[in-house]
Amino acid sequence: MESKEKLRAPISQKPHVVEKPKDPSYIGGTISIEINEKKLSVPLGTTILEACKEYGIHVPTLCYHEDLCMAGVCRVCVVEVEGMRTLQASCAFPITAPIKIKTSTPMVRKARRHIIDLMLSEHSGECYSCIRNSNCELQKLAKEYGVDHYTFGHVDKPRYEVDNSSYSVIRDMSKCVLCKRCVRTCIDLQEVGVLESLDRGRETHIGTFLDKPLSDVICINCGQCINRCPTAALRANDPSDEIWNAIDDPNKHVVIQTAPSPRAAIGEEFGLPAGTSMTRQMNTALKRIGFDRVFDTNTTADLTIIEEGTELVIRLYKALVKKEQVSLPQFTSCSPGWVKYLEHYYPEYIDNLSSAKSPQQMFGALIKTFYAEKTGIDPANIVSVAVMPCSAKKFECNRPEMNDSGYKDVDYGLTTRELAQMIKEAGIHLPEMPKGDFDSPFGEASGAGLIFGATGGVMEAAIRSIVEFVTGKKAEDVFEKANIIPLRGFDGIKYMEIPIGNEVGTVPDILKHLVPDWNWLKGATLKVAVAHGTANAKKIMDDIKAGGKFSECHFIEFMACPGGCLGGGGQPIPTTPEIRKKRAQAIYAEDESLVVRKSHENPYVIRLYEEFLKEGPCGHKSHKLLHTHYIKRGRYIA
Amino acid sequence: MLVLEKNEMTKEIEQLVNKYGFSRSSLLPILQDIQRKHKAVPDFAQQEVARLLDIHPVEVYSVVSFYSFFNTKQKGKNLVRLCQTITCDLAGKKSVARALEREIGIKFGETTKDNKITLEYVNCLGMCDQGPALLVNERVYSKVTPEKAVQILSEIK
Amino acid sequence: MKKIERKGEVIFSSYKRGEAIHKAISMKREDILFEIRESKLKGRGGAGFPTSTKWMLVSAAQADQKYIVCNADEGEPGTFKDRVLLLEYPELVFDGMVVAAYTIGAKNGIVYLRGEYEYMLNSLEGYLDEMRKDNLLGKNICGKEGFDFDIIIRLGSGAYVCGEETALIESLEGNRGEARNRPPYPVNTGFMGKPTTVNNVETFAVVSHIVIKGGEWYKKLGTDKSTGSKLFSVSGDCDKPGVYELPWGTKISELLEIVGAKNTKAVQVGGASGICIPKSQFDRTLAYEDATTGGSIMIFNEERDLLHVLKNFMEFFVEESCGQCTPCRIGNVKLLEGVEMIEKGKFTFHHINNLKELGKSMQVASKCGLGQSSPNPFISILENFREEIFNGNGGIHGK
8 A cells, every 4th residue: 555655754844945926926836934933924833943043132041953854852942832732843843824933932032041950960971071171052051041050960971882883983972962963964964874763761772783893884984964963963083182292202204195175175164264275374384293294185186187088088998999898987096984984885886986995095096106216215204194074084094905005005194174273283273374385206296186075076086087078178168267057056966968079189108009090989979977965976876777778878076075075074063054065165165266277287197107117107006005895795784 | 504594594585575574664564474484583594684785784784683572593493482571570580580590491582402491581561461472382271280390391391 | 242321312212223324324424424513523532623524524525545543552550431332232332334445535544542451352253254244344335336345353452642643644654652733733744644634533434323313402412512422331339330331421420320329439430641620620511612521431439548549640651652742741659759759648739730820831732632731630630639738737748
């Protein structure tokens, strides 16, 4: 009697999408309500909370999050609705009738205070010994409601053991207030499905399958749950103590590479508005902290484009000309969360993943080989740190296969938040730093490498190069200012077709050993797609499995995190669609300000192929250092 | 679990999915059948149910841990549950409980060494007019006295 | 199979199997709704929502599928009337469901039977088979062209909260029994997102009689706001515990008389989530507008320790809260801790008063009926029996 359709979240808790009526005069499109005796008109279906926000009335929230479907479980946002016996959770009450709302009556204030008191009574730990001190939503609520003592007591011992089994995410459930944001993030937003409520009544807690440690279940380390946790129940596995030790050790040569997204967001940790780029200030700060060299990950992002692009050309050539069996579409592999997701959920597609390493790991391999050779430093004494917007990068650098330099290619993955903490600890106020440059021998990178930080960026960077390679035209002549707009923005899935046309260019030198000419691409249409957030990735993968439109694509960019790296699990908290938009604007603005905006024009990359990777892209040496392999992990939890 | 047992379990769950339908709403009936047969919902079974219904294993475990009639670890062959609600309590639950514990030598919440009996408390069995009530597997006994309770236990295998 | 000859003016009056169905299909749907509205029948699970309103909303909802759900998750401590109805009067319940299906245009019915009643499953399934044989279920029921309806039975698995209608629906959908946000209500977005009416076992049984005898007849019984009769599950300290059908408006003292209760100190009306009424208030009436109940009446005599009773209730709620919303999950724990403090004599009146205030917040801020009613015994017992608990004889627990 039931349809095949499966229900992940209860229908009533699916996000309410309220569309503003196109014609405001349309009868029934809006509804008149009263909030605190003020008459207002709102679109039908608006929640009480949204209505209050719209009109500047503050209602406290905790389980509510803009990115997630409604829950209505913490009850802190309750308000009085005339005619109803009980208080209503404003975040979960869609307005469908003309109602009168009161947001601050004695009953409401008392109930909210009681709820906060109850949460505090079960919340273990003290604020001053907490990583989220001064950025905690529970703490904020307690302050807002003037809590000066524990009305209902306070737990004296942690209730649960801390789970620090994972390289990326640490779970301390004694601090959990059961808002279920992590559950909704993991199951609904990301469709990874690691966390759920377990047991019931007072025993209710968030946990994994059979309460196993996080490292033993199918966690992809994306850290999106950390970004949405209101307290410190979820946090990243912080290596900064070890990094300080390395910095303080005179025998160690400590270098750091910085990814594009942290610099677009780290300012938020210092009170700057979202979207304030801090690239050059950060360079100076890093030097002052004591890092010996500061490199730009964008350089290896450019390198990734060359390697991954070449790999695509090889695959296409094999498929179209040599009629060989190859796996297409090719999938990007820069996002370690996505890679692990595929290894677990779609292991049969690991051959579609580009074998090119992520920029972080390429850089790691080069630092302990090329850089070590050039500077004469013993790679054993090099400590290689990567500041990333990402918690999965911590796992990635610990993958056992990532030691092609003969050493652990990248020693530590550091998140934006952790770096901000180190900078503060060093007594530095980042916004006041003078501007500084990146260090040689890698120097400055292109704008193409920079936009890796935003969803669609890898694809845009790749297309800029591929179009120039194949057609011989300038990217600027094909796309206005070389900006490929259809690949930008926050639509979950983006699709684009690029007709090659009948005029092709000459094969550039670095590819000459691979293809004789481009004639075989005459009249072809390159089909590409972009997905961000693993839930969207799942949609594409299921479509490919079913032989749908995306199975005809040639190249697909996947990012595990919503918004791409700029919305990564290591970025400053909070995260909202608005904040992610601002960060993206900062990245695209910086790209447009640069002279070199195409990976293959990056002079340092060109030199790298001339001096070090002499067999060219996808050659023997690059295969050894810049490419990797993957593991069919599957879904079974042992 | 041995491979053979696993295959057997997979087959069994496939049959259950066919019987109740490929839908999340079949989850409880499927788990109930597994529980009835195996006196537990084993780890592997949870993963297989998840796979066949296309949901996540943790979602199955979440449901299993929510309902008190499911358990993941094997219990005794016979489940003996004594109602702990107030009317049964007033009618002499405590003396029945003590008699049971004395007689079979385990406490409530435990299982006998030979795996024959598990003793548990349960909330209201709906026999408040005839308390104390005892639920042995699916069968309900009412107006149980210490002596009668012990006799009931001696009759089960 | 009837063991006891039961007496009552509605439910326990004579009824022939299938009678209500035959009558219903000869009527127009609006006329059935009219009769139910006339009868002023309210939900018998305890919440007391007008049945006709619920049915009208489902009936008016546009959908390709509608569901009738019979809430047989009788979990409230002290309630067992549904057990009696399902074992002894299944014809009333199932006929009522068929009538409901005809009225609102549903094709599928589900009985959500609590797991503790699994022993009834075979006999109920057998009963449904009989109905199918006699064309009381199935296609073109009783020859009514196009009226198709069938009933399946689904078992619960030991969760009191699933008696709450949206938690019940969640459970049917294969989820944890966690109550949903409302609106939207099940009448629009219920089981599988379709319009669904969830009614108590007893409500369906009453409907079968109303259809035959009419709303006018029904509302002659009871009070103005609480029409008709009600099944009361009487347990505790009395000579004749059991299920009684009495008109609404019966005084507590009258009921005590009927069931042979002596030396009664207190009556818990409405189960664990109900209120505890002291001797001085025994002239109160059983009705939605006064002392309301889904059927549970627990009688405690002079020898009973009400603090012990309260502790038992609070332990029950701490365990049975679904755990999703803060007030219910943690609030009940705090109330139980308060009871334990009193028990040990380690309390301050200041704290106990705080807890009473907390209880009031839980009543308004919890997400579903469980947390909204679980503070009832705490507040009512500590209020109504405070002499005994705190002061009497030097305070039996305050020594």
